[in-house]
Amino acid sequence: MIAILDYKAGNLTSVMRALDYLGFPCRITNSPEEIRKADRVVFPGVGAAGKSMESLGELGLDKLLRELFSAQVPILGICVGLQVLFDLSEENQTRCLGILPGAVRRFPDTLRSDRGNLLKIPHMGWNEVKFRKNHEVVRDIPAGSEFYFVHSYYPQPESEDIAIGTTEYGMAFTSAVAVKNLVAVQFHPEKSGKPGLRLLDNFCRWSGAA
Amino acid sequence: MLSKRIIPCLDVRDGRTTKGIKFRDNIDIGDPVEMGRFYYEQGADEIVFYDITASSDRRPIMLDVVRRVAETIFIPFSVGGGIRTLEDMRDVLLAGAEKVSVNSAAVQNPDIIRQGAEAFGNQCIVLGMDVKKVAVSDKIPSGYEMVINGGRTHMGIDALWWAREAERLGAGEICLNSIDADGMQTGYELELTRLISTAVRIPVIASGGAGEPRHLLDVLDQGCADAALIASMVHYGTYTIRQIKDFLSQNGVGVRGSW
Numbered sequence: 001m002i003a004i005l006d007y008k009a010g011n012l013t014s015v016m017r018a019l020d021y022l023g024f025p026c027r028i029t030n031s032p033e034e035i036r037k038a039d040r041v042v043f044p045g046v047g048a049a050g051k052s053m054e055s056l057g058e059l060g061l062d063k064l065l066r067e068l069f070s071a072q073v074p075i076l077g078i079c080v081g082l083q084v085l086f087d088l089s090e091e092n093q094t095r096c097l098g099i100l101p102g103a104v105r106r107f108p109d110t111l112r113s114d115r116g117n118l119l120k121i122p123h124m125g126w127n128e129v130k131f132r133k134n135h136e137v138v139r140d141i142p143a144g145s146e147f148y149f150v151h152s153y154y155p156q157p158e159s160e161d162i163a164i165g166t167t168e169y170g171m172a173f174t175s176a177v178a179v180k181n182l183v184a185v186q187f188h189p190e191k192s193g194k195p196g197l198r199l200l201d202n203f204c205r206w207s208g209a210a
Numbered sequence: 211m212l213s214k215r216i217i218p219c220l221d222v223r224d225g226r227t228t229k230g231i232k233f234r235d236n237i238d239i240g241d242p243v244e245m246g247r248f249y250y251e252q253g254a255d256e257i258v259f260y261d262i263t264a265s266s267d268r269r270p271i272m273l274d275v276v277r278r279v280a281e282t283i284f285i286p287f288s289v290g291g292g293i294r295t296l297e298d299m300r301d302v303l304l305a306g307a308e309k310v311s312v313n314s315a316a317v318q319n320p321d322i323i324r325q326g327a328e329a330f331g332n333q334c335i336v337l338g339m340d341v342k343k344v345a346v347s348d349k350i351p352s353g354y355e356m357v358i359n360g361g362r363t364h365m366g367i368d369a370l371w372w373a374r375e376a377e378r379l380g381a382g383e384i385c386l387n388s389i390d391a392d393g394m395q396t397g398y399e400l401e402l403t404r405l406i407s408t409a410v411r412i413p414v415i416a417s418g419g420a421g422e423p424r425h426l427l428d429v430l431d432q433g434c435a436d437a438a439l440i441a442s443m444v445h446y447g448t449y450t451i452r453q454i455k456d457f458l459s460q461n462g463v464g465v466r467g468s469w
Contacts, residue, residue: 013306017280047331109411113211120413120436122333124383126213126255126466146213146466148286150333150382168211191286191308193250193469 002026002204003038005065005081007045007055015044015078018190018197024204030059040204041068043184045080049104049153050092052080062097069099069182074208076137076200077184082177083153085184091153100179102157111170119170122152129175129187133164137183137202138176145195147187149175155186181208213466214430214458215255215437216451217415218444220245222291223262225271227445243278249444250283253451253469257283258311258385258439261291269298273305280306290338290385294319299326303334311385313338314358317365317372320379327380336415337381341369341402342389354402361389369402370409377410384410385439387417395421395442403433415439423449423457430463 004015006028019026019042026042029035043065045052056062068075077085084096089104096104111119126146131138154173157163165176165185175186183203189196221228226240246257259279261272269292276289289302290311299310310330316323316337326335342361346353354369373384386406388399398419407414416435420426426438443449455465 013304014280014308017306018284021281021284046333117408117434118411119212121411122382122413123212124333124413125215125436127211142468144468146468149212191284193285197284 001038002040002042003035004028004042004044005035005061006030007052007059007061012044014188015042015190018200019204022197022201022204030061032060032064035061035064035068038073040074040076040206040208042076042078042203043081044078044190045082045084046150047080048091049080049083049089049094049096052084053094053096056084056097065097066099069180072181072208074203074206075182075184076203077182078190079151079186079188082184082186083155085182086155086157089153099182100155100157100162100177100184101159102155104153104155106153107169108171113170122150123154123169124150126192127167127169127187129165129167129185131165131176133178135164135178135183136206137178137199138164139202141195141198147175147185147189147192147196149187151186178210180210211464213255213464214435215415216253216426216454216458216465217256217258217437217439218249218254218451219258219260219417219439219441220445221260221262221441222272222275224268225275228262242275243282246279246287247282249451250285251469253455253466254285255466256285256437257287259287259289259307260311261289263292265292269301273301276302276305276307288336290336294322296322296325296329299330299334303330309334309336309383311336311338313340316376317356317358317367320375323376323379323381327382332380332382335381336383336385337373337376338385338387339369339373339376339406340387340389341399343399343402352405354405357389370405373406373410377412381412383413383415385415385417386435387439388419391419392417393442394419397421397425398429398433398435398438400428400433403429403435407434407436413437423454426454427458427461427463430458431461
């Protein structure tokens with residue numbers, strides 16, 4: 001069983017529907033007991049980092065996530081579920097989980113396109129992810145595949161070594177990271193058509209070994 | 211770089227689409243779920259369902275459509291038409307839509323944008339704007355006025371002011387429809403689209419007037435739109451999304467090329 005962490009962070013049902021479609025039994029839950037029994041965990045998220053950390057704390061899921069990470073349970077973070085894994089986020093100056101060293105920054109207001117137009121914030125829509133490492137979770141995803149993004153903040157890992165994917169939006173930023181049994185992506189695989197479903201399918205079959 | 215989005219819009223009445231009569235193959239003509247799936251497979255970047263029934267007693271029919279669409283397509287889709295309250299928004303989002311579009315209700319009660327953005331996140335809230343070109347006046351300095359009821363009721367609100375105000379209130383995106391161009395298939399209102407899109411920092415979807423691929427090129431390029439809504443030109447089988455995207459990409463507009 002796959003646990004989809006429920007911490008009142010936006011639309012969790014879209015992740016559930018995608019996993020249902022792929023045929024993997026899953027459950028939206030915030031019960032630590034149930035989550036500990038899961039084979040793997042999806043940590044989704046839409047919304048603000050501050051509010052998310054607050055909810056995680058109230059539910060005791062912040063400690064549980066650290067515990068699961070140490071216990072080598074495969075974890076997939078999505079969007080805000082990636083952002084709060086870092087030390088801190090500039091969004092409401094939020095102290096985050098600190099599982100990954102680094103910070104989450106706001107896109108500068110001054111970003112421009114190749115043609116000189118000011119870029120819109122949020123970064124919303126389809127953009128290419130260049131996967132630079134041969135990770136199990138991104139296996140068989142064709143080069144040049146695009147994924148659906150919606151965000152105004154981006155992760156800046158302390159070490160580039162954890163980045164497995166990068167994306168260009170007036171600047172290059174890290175859009176996918178992997179450390180041990182943890183993979184996290186800034187885009188929404190559940191809303192990214194075939195390449196997104198492929199990534200989810202890969203994750204659901206992954207042993208968690210780096 | 212971020213791709214420009216091509217977004218088919220399906221008008222739904224009592225759970226059936228109102229256009230799409232020229233579909234062949236195994237499409238159940240008129241079923242929004244089948245048509246949504248069809249466009250998903252054809253390379254739509256997003257889909258809009260617009261409920262033109264929009265009366266509250268008929269809402270369960272639309273919610274059922276939304277639920278079934280969400281089970282079969284894995285790209286973002288939004289639902290508009292008759293969204294008036296926070297409760298309406300919640301119903302549609304819980305049924306599986308990514309975004310809700312508020313239109314006339316927001317003109318009459320702007321606070322619904324703020325409430326929706328606070329409850330569900332800015333990215334969920336699309337402001338639908340129906341706009342008509344009018345004479346420049348003190349009240350309407352941009353020469354574009356907000357209208358409702360399909361253009362029959364003028365609101366005395368300047369469209370440019372309203373777009374900025376909606377952004378301030380927390381709208382995550384604007385779907386900008388020109389009432390003058392709507393249904394004409396002679397091209398989008400470029401001047402209007404450019405005016406609004408360069409005045410706000412949130413994405414703007416151009417709507418109304420698409421008849422051929424060239425129109426999309428114009429609005430995404432000169433019009434500075436981030437996305438383009440299309441209807442008849444694909445519903446009647448005149449063009450496929452692939453043809454439109456090929457044309458755009460040959461002309462230097464970045465679009466999602468594989469799906």
